[in-house]
Amino acid sequence: MTKVIYEKRNSIAYITLNRPEVHNAIDQETDELLFEAWTEFRQDADARVAILTGSGDKTFCAGADLKSHVDPWLTAGPELGRSLLEKGFAGRITRGLHRTPKPIIAALNGWVIGGGIELALACDIRVASDRANFGFFHMRRGMHFADGGIVRLVNTCGVGIAMELELMGEPIDAQRAKEIHLVNRVVPHNDLMTTAEDIAAKILRNPQIAVESAKETILEVVGRPLEDQLRLECLYGYSTMGNPEIVDRKQDFIDKRDEDRVTTKTVTGRPGTD
Known part of the structure; x- marks a missing residue:
């Protein structure tokens, strides 16, 4: 079973994180598969808009798979940040491929946790299921965003909100996320993909x-x-x-x-x- 599903229908590229058994966490292999997916989307002249989502009904993305990421980080030393400057996270879409000019819509179908929030923020428009929640639990593990999460949180929600969410490490629900502009819309769970596709269709009608x-x-x-x-x-x-x-x-x-x-x-x- 592939960990990332890439499909294209009617000028829309559908990219689906496909590890529901581990809450769509991103391990090294998934990261590379996402890089391939984002690269294909960027280079395909017929694909004009992308919709990113997670498989299953519980989680959009739980962020980095700690089993494959954290241990190498702990032993990397002070040059770790410099070595990752060009790589970013989730297939380099947070940093490196972040200037892809084509619009990307995130369909947030459940929990969005840690690096999953960074991935969602790297998308251009975010639509959340009314079942979605956002977990800033990485702070409780001694880590803060390093792949664009803080930058995009400040740019999207403002300094005060970024301080609250990142320093407290508390979860918020979809309605709170909409109030602070972390997401554009909150819709009933069963309407999530049709709403994302409707947004894509309205983008596609424009030159x-x-x-x-x-x-x-x-x-x-x-x-x-x-x-x-x-x-x-x-x-x-x-x-x-x-x-x-x-x-x-x-x-x-x-x-x-x-x-x-x-x-x-x-x-x-x-x-x-x-």
């Missing part, structure tokens, strides 16, 4: 060049001074204007042929004009 440029712009401006942010947004945004799809979609709009035209009726439910 790929614009989608990928927008993602790159967002990642590029995080943490920079305002003037740098404004400059980068301008440079990235206007670089998409050579896209020939813009001409066709502009004409559809002018001729009132665009399918998603917003009308008064669309917004209020009452008849109106464009």
Whole structure:
């Protein structure tokens, strides 16, 4: 049984952690299989969006498999961090392949623990089952995030929330995760994948060049001074204007042929004009 399942349907790549017997924990082999999956997704021109989830109904990912990771770390010495700078975690998606321009949606189907939180944060949009919980238990074992978890937690939720979650080491449920913007949506468990696929479909209806440029712009401006942010947004945004799809979609709009035209009726439910 493969530890990572990679499938592609209708421009969506489905990546599934497949070790339910150990709560989808990531050992060395799983890490390498994830690297292969992320690389295939990045290089496949027909795969435009990825949905990442875990097998089973209990756990999205329990983080690093401590049986295969911790012992080598304990004996590595002071150069451990430097040796792992380019590797990151979960197939290098947390650091190394983190600038993949294609959108990645995390469908969080159960417990998200330790490095599993880092993996979820490395995705662009997070949808959580109402059964999901987030365990910051690594602090109780004497470790804190080292593969992007603290950085992305600060960028996503703010300093105060990052301090609370990381220093206390307490779990939170899906609703609390939504309140602090750790996840975008919380949905009934049985609606999780259909919701993720609906988000993917809405992304896919947009021109790929614009989608990928927008993602790159967002990642590029995080943490920079305002003037740098404004400059980068301008440079990235206007670089998409050579896209020939813009001409066709502009004409559809002018001729009132665009399918998603917003009308008064669309917004209020009452008849109106464009």
